[in-house]
């Protein structure tokens with residue numbers, strides 16, 4: 001191969017190429033240098049921010065004060081799952097279990113539960129919070145399951161009836177599956193609604209109920225009835241330990257402002273001097289228990305060795321009309337009492353027979369109605385003071401599906 005002769009044109013081209021190469025190398029080096037300087041600045045900035053964060057975390061830990069919990073030894077301390085633990089009843093139960101020194105895991109999808117209800121425990125070594133919908137399976141290790149997850153207020157459970165049925169059927173199957181895998185005991189939060197519009201009064205556990213299977217309340221009533229059936233099927237077939245609490249009307253602080261049940265509606269109305277709205281003639285009756293009494297009953301039932309359903313409620317029965325007057329008097333406002341159309345399938349009378357709970361668990365409600373109402377009214381008064389706009393109670397008649 002012959003070398004190509006050197007010409008001035010070629011020499012000029014070679015010169016240009018070398019010059020461009022030098023320029024590229026120079027530009028690269030300069031950029032590299034700049035990038036290094038920039039990275040060093042960014043690193044220093046991040047370091048400073050991380051150091052500030054560390055100081056913030058330290059201050060946070062120093063200032064976060066948890067309620068005193070019992071110091072249980074390894075053998076006595078249980079890992080307890082509370083489904084619906086961010087809800088009204090669930091969060092009060094969580095408080096009791098935490099104070100007793102157990103490890104508590106809350107599972108909630110926040111449909112009606114609120115983080116605010118359990119924020120006092122967030123960050124505590126014994127406490128864990130999981131955002132999870134129990135219609136999907138859950139794989140964790142537990143010793144006991146309090147299965148409370150489900151909307152319980154009529155406007156809430158009627159709002160999405162399919163979801164209510166799924167939560168009470170699929171959700172209960174998933175929790176019983178978890179109980180089976182981990183050999184945990186499960187307590188089902190059932191309801192007085194499984195008695196429907198009862199034909200016997202007061203309601204005893206042996207009564208089979210009177211439920212309209214296709215009415216607007218059926219998603220909840222039948223959902224809970226199936227949940228009970230599932231418990232006893234798993235007990236028989238899979239040897240899962242279960243217990244079932246049939247919970248009657250319950251009230252207290254941490255009820256949602258827009259819960260829609262009668263206590264929160266009447267209290268909110270009375271506090272804002274709005275008319276108290278009675279659905280129907282007001283002659284229907286209910287028996288109301290304060291939430292701490294219920295929580296006590298749930299824990300006693302879980303720790304008993306009785307597996308058939310047990311009523312938990314306060315047998316003091318009042319008409320809704322009497323109840324409206326009582327709340328208005330305690331609040332001291334001047335609200336009028338008005339009537340609205342009756343609710344479809346609204347039970348006419350409800351009062352628990354608690355002979356079984358008394359003899360079996362030594363349980364009966366302790367908080368008198370007036371005292372429970374005073375505590376609840378104080379809570380709502382504070383909540384109202386915090387809210388910027390007036391709060392209108394939820395009207396069942398305006399709920400889709402009611």
Ligand SMILES: O=C(O)[C@H]1O[C@H](OP(=O)(O)OP(=O)(O)OC[C@H]2O[C@@H](n3ccc(=O)[nH]c3=O)[C@H](O)[C@@H]2O)[C@H](O)[C@@H](O)[C@@H]1O
Nearest residue numbers: 152154191193248249250261262265277278279284343346
């Ligand atoms: O509080 C509870 O623990 C129970 O509440 C509901 O059962 P329900 O008895 O229908 O409860 P409310 O919605 O509070 O209604 C009680 C009575 O007050 C009436 N009411 C309600 C709200 C209102 O603004 N005005 C009014 O007259 C209702 O028509 C009903 O007769 C749930 O369905 C139960 O599962 C749950 O156990």
